[in-house]
Amino acid sequence: MSKKLLGGIAIAAVTLMGTMAVARDYPSQTIRLIVPYAPGGQGDITARLLADRLTPRLGQTVIVENRPGANGVLGTDVVVKSDPDGHTLGLVVASHVLQRGLMANLPYDPIEDVAPVTLTTRTEMVLTATTTLPVNTLPEFIEYAQERPGQLAYKSAGQGSNTHLFGAWFADAAGLDMIHIPYSGSGASHPDIIAGVVHLGFDTVPSAGGLIDDEQLSLLAAAGTERMNRWPDAPTIAEAGAEYGLAEFSAGSWAAVIAPAGTPEDILNMLYEEIADILEDPEVIERFASMGAVIAANTPKETAAIFREEEALYTDLIQRLDINLE
Amino acid sequence: MQDQILENILLGLSVAISPSGLFYCLIGVVLGTITGIIPGIGALAAVSLLFPITFHLAPTEALIMLAGIYYGTTYGGSTASILLNLPGTPSSAVACLDGYPMAQKGRGGVALFMTTIASFVGGSIGILVLIFLAPMIISVAFMFAPADYFSLILLGLIMTATISGGSVVKALIMSVFGILLGVVGLDVYYGSPRYTFGILHLYEGISLVALAIGLFGIAEVIASIGKMVPVEMSRDKLRMRNMLPSREEGRGSIAPILRGAGIGTILGALPGTGGTIASYISYAVERRFSRTPDHFGKGAMEGLVGPESSNNAADQTAFIPTLTLGIPGTATMAIMLGVLMIHGINPGPRLVVEQPALFWGLIMSFWIGNLLLLIINIPMIGIWVRILAVPYKILYPSILAFVCVGIYSINNSVFDILVVVAFGVVGYGTKLLGLPLPPLLLGFVLGPMLEEHFRRAMLLSQGSFEVFVTRPISGAAVLIMAVALLYAMVRFVLSNSEKNRTI
Numbered sequence: 001m002s003k004k005l006l007g008g009i010a011i012a013a014v015t016l017m018g019t020m021a022v023a024r025d026y027p028s029q030t031i032r033l034i035v036p037y038a039p040g041g042q043g044d045i046t047a048r049l050l051a052d053r054l055t056p057r058l059g060q061t062v063i064v065e066n067r068p069g070a071n072g073v074l075g076t077d078v079v080v081k082s083d084p085d086g087h088t089l090g091l092v093v094a095s096h097v098l099q100r101g102l103m104a105n106l107p108y109d110p111i112e113d114v115a116p117v118t119l120t121t122r123t124e125m126v127l128t129a130t131t132t133l134p135v136n137t138l139p140e141f142i143e144y145a146q147e148r149p150g151q152l153a154y155k156s157a158g159q160g161s162n163t164h165l166f167g168a169w170f171a172d173a174a175g176l177d178m179i180h181i182p183y184s185g186s187g188a189s190h191p192d193i194i195a196g197v198v199h200l201g202f203d204t205v206p207s208a209g210g211l212i213d214d215e216q217l218s219l220l221a222a223a224g225t226e227r228m229n230r231w232p233d234a235p236t237i238a239e240a241g242a243e244y245g246l247a248e249f250s251a252g253s254w255a256a257v258i259a260p261a262g263t264p265e266d267i268l269n270m271l272y273e274e275i276a277d278i279l280e281d282p283e284v285i286e287r288f289a290s291m292g293a294v295i296a297a298n299t300p301k302e303t304a305a306i307f308r309e310e311e312a313l314y315t316d317l318i319q320r321l322d323i324n325l326e
Numbered sequence: 327m328q329d330q331i332l333e334n335i336l337l338g339l340s341v342a343i344s345p346s347g348l349f350y351c352l353i354g355v356v357l358g359t360i361t362g363i364i365p366g367i368g369a370l371a372a373v374s375l376l377f378p379i380t381f382h383l384a385p386t387e388a389l390i391m392l393a394g395i396y397y398g399t400t401y402g403g404s405t406a407s408i409l410l411n412l413p414g415t416p417s418s419a420v421a422c423l424d425g426y427p428m429a430q431k432g433r434g435g436v437a438l439f440m441t442t443i444a445s446f447v448g449g450s451i452g453i454l455v456l457i458f459l460a461p462m463i464i465s466v467a468f469m470f471a472p473a474d475y476f477s478l479i480l481l482g483l484i485m486t487a488t489i490s491g492g493s494v495v496k497a498l499i500m501s502v503f504g505i506l507l508g509v510v511g512l513d514v515y516y517g518s519p520r521y522t523f524g525i526l527h528l529y530e531g532i533s534l535v536a537l538a539i540g541l542f543g544i545a546e547v548i549a550s551i552g553k554m555v556p557v558e559m560s561r562d563k564l565r566m567r568n569m570l571p572s573r574e575e576g577r578g579s580i581a582p583i584l585r586g587a588g589i590g591t592i593l594g595a596l597p598g599t600g601g602t603i604a605s606y607i608s609y610a611v612e613r614r615f616s617r618t619p620d621h622f623g624k625g626a627m628e629g630l631v632g633p634e635s636s637n638n639a640a641d642q643t644a645f646i647p648t649l650t651l652g653i654p655g656t657a658t659m660a661i662m663l664g665v666l667m668i669h670g671i672n673p674g675p676r677l678v679v680e681q682p683a684l685f686w687g688l689i690m691s692f693w694i695g696n697l698l699l700l701i702i703n704i705p706m707i708g709i710w711v712r713i714l715a716v717p718y719k720i721l722y723p724s725i726l727a728f729v730c731v732g733i734y735s736i737n738n739s740v741f742d743i744l745v746v747v748a749f750g751v752v753g754y755g756t757k758l759l760g761l762p763l764p765p766l767l768l769g770f771v772l773g774p775m776l777e778e779h780f781r782r783a784m785l786l787s788q789g790s791f792e793v794f795v796t797r798p799i800s801g802a803a804v805l806i807m808a809v810a811l812l813y814a815m816v817r818f819v820l821s822n823s824e825k826n827r828t829i
């Protein structure tokens with residue numbers, strides 16, 4: 001018994017020393033920042049902007065590695081199964097916390113297997129409608145749709161994407177009976193919503209901004225909790241739709257840097273401080289602002305709490321609205 | 327109007343010919359040519375590698391460079407397809423069909439020369455259309471509803487069902503096999519995994535490049551085991567004179583190149599299609615128009631230059647939906663949208679008006695880039711053709727190594743290498759059985775689009791098939807299909823009854 005106990009203590013001590021040693025000379029090699037999505041999207045660009053700035057600060061090259069596939073599951077799986085020594089990091093977007101609700105055979109636990117470093121940015125979303133309908137405001141749209149149950153359609157960037165979830169949530173909360181039409185990506189839906197084939201949809205600001213300014217799409221509301229600088233006259237969904245059961249509604253996305261669970265806390269904190277510092281640079285703020293993203297820079301603990309909270313909310317919604325894959 | 331266009335062209339030229347414009351354009355096309363030639367490494371790998379550099383460049387320079395890579399790979403991709411049967415890019419897989427047989431007959435130089443010319447002409451026509459018709463092209467996209475896309479794609483598939491010339495049954499089998507391979511992955515509408523066997527790597531489908539390289543290149547390597555006869559490479563063959571086509575071939579290529587450019591220009595402008603489909607449709611059309619369809623697949627010049635012209639034209643006009651509607655037709659285009667995004671430029675119809683220097687500078691740089699490619703590629707032909715003189719025992723192992731590296735680099739995925747191997751075996755099997763590959767490729771590319779648009783149309787019409795005949799575009803396509811099918815049936819019955827009579 002005592003032998004076992006001693007052995008346990010010895011192992012614990014060795015592990016602890018090992019951890020401390022890792023932390024002291026961290027980073028000792030190239031750091032991989034895995035992006036579980038294809039190049040070019042919001043998550044990918046965020047990762048590349050950070051890697052560009054992190055490299056000189058850490059004294060080790062930070063390489064962005066795209067591992068797209070299965071809606072981000074493949075790449076995230078690589079991150080969570082890597083050595084938790086801070087040399088493998090990941091950059092995930094908000095769909096990370098939808099995964100468990102959508103996929104029965106998820107090969108990891110999106111909360112327990114992940115050690116969040118920081119929420120880097122939050123991305124604003126907009127609710128837009130086609131200009132072919134005689135409506136210009138959110139209440140007008142809702143009333144128009146109420147009179148035409150089952151005849152109007154909302155679009156999304158794909159089955160089980162966050163734009164699908166928000167569309168379904170919106171229709172449910174406002175009591176609308178609408179058809180869901182998924183597209184492969186947000187851009188692919190634009191011709192159809194402009195032409196009035198589909199009628200409503202959630203989009204990110206960079207994706208729909210040009211079309212809103214050109215009056216090809218009509219901006220019904222800001223989807224988040226606050227109005228946007230770019231279109232200060234547009235109300236939020238919660239403001240304009242309060243009478244229609246939308247007072248609690250808020251939609252948006254974010255990007256976060258994660259590490260595998262078990263990564264030493266001092267490494268997480270060190271990375272957090274470096275990234276938070278980068279995110280204070282006016283040029284970086286400007287870059288993100290032009291992508292419709294605002295700096296978040298939450299601490300590892302705050303980020304973990306956000307993950308838990310949003311996962312609980314979304315998993316509940318996914319089940320209630322019967323959104324599923326397979 | 328004319329003044330406006332002239333003004334735009336001059337503005338564009340001033341941006342494109344500025345020292346920095348020329349510099350980034352040259353870097354782009356040279357890198358594009360190189361990555362296109364190395365099997366498996368496509369534009370995507372090159373563009374994503376260079377992406378971080380674009381943070382430090384002005385958006386116009388960044389786009390000029392990335393665009394150069396994009397259409398440069400289309401040029402380079404054909405080289406590997408023709409000489410080694412290895413499609414470096416998805417759209418150049420078509421060049422394997424007739425380009426490789428030409429190279430085997432020792433006419434690789436001619437094939438490369440004509441490809442370069444066809445690419446240049448196709449690209450130039452695409453650019454002219456961009457300049458004069460850009461506003462019209464934008465509105466074309468809104469005329470097509472899901473039902474229209476469905477009917478047009480189906481029309482394309484039916485018209486090309488006889489693409490292989492040989493047995494129609496074999497062609498149909500291969501089309502359906504292609505469609506089946508195309509639907510592997512997550513279903514767009516319900517997200518259910520189909521034919522994935524629980525393998526997460528298959529959730530996003532089979533990669534077209536891996537499929538094409540396996541079917542053509544690896545199958546070729548397997549087939550050559552045991553019969554190593556290198557192409558005869560006399561010094562004589564490398565002279566410029568021997569790279570020029572015969573007068574007859576030159577004249578015969580004009581119409582296919584122009585038709586290809588027309589097809590490419592239109593299909594490139596349709597959101598989400600791009601050069602790949604354009605080159606397949608052009609191949610099918612050329613076969614239809616040909617007086618000697620039996621030559622296709624055995625080194626027919628029309629089957630090479632038509633598609634090459636087509637995919638280059640499509641590459642140019644594809645920028646319209648990308649820049650004005652934010653639709654990335656390809657993964658490479660998605661990165662270019664990303665470049666705009668980090669510089670705070672949102673895609674939209676207004677981009678043309680608000681960023682004239684960027685838009686017209688980019689378009690004029692396309693033409694400069696195409697010109698540079700012509701200048702770079704013609705003298706290189708002699709060097710590329712020499713690759714064929716390398717003994718197979720050195721050439722093939724190095725090809726396999728390049729393929730592995732190239733395929734891995736696309737998604738950083740070992741699984742994709744296994745896909746290539748699997749399709750190498752399948753490709754060898756089809757060779758033994760005499761099954762045609764073009765219908766398979768066409769089914770693979772068009773099948774998923776066919777399904778997506780069909781189901782979208784049905785969802786929107788709430789299950790009514792009426793939309794397919796009541797919409798003008800779709801209705802016209804359905805009518806043509808009906809006439810074509812009826813004609814084929816009548817001909818079949820007549821020829822059979824004639825046969826019976828003679829017996």
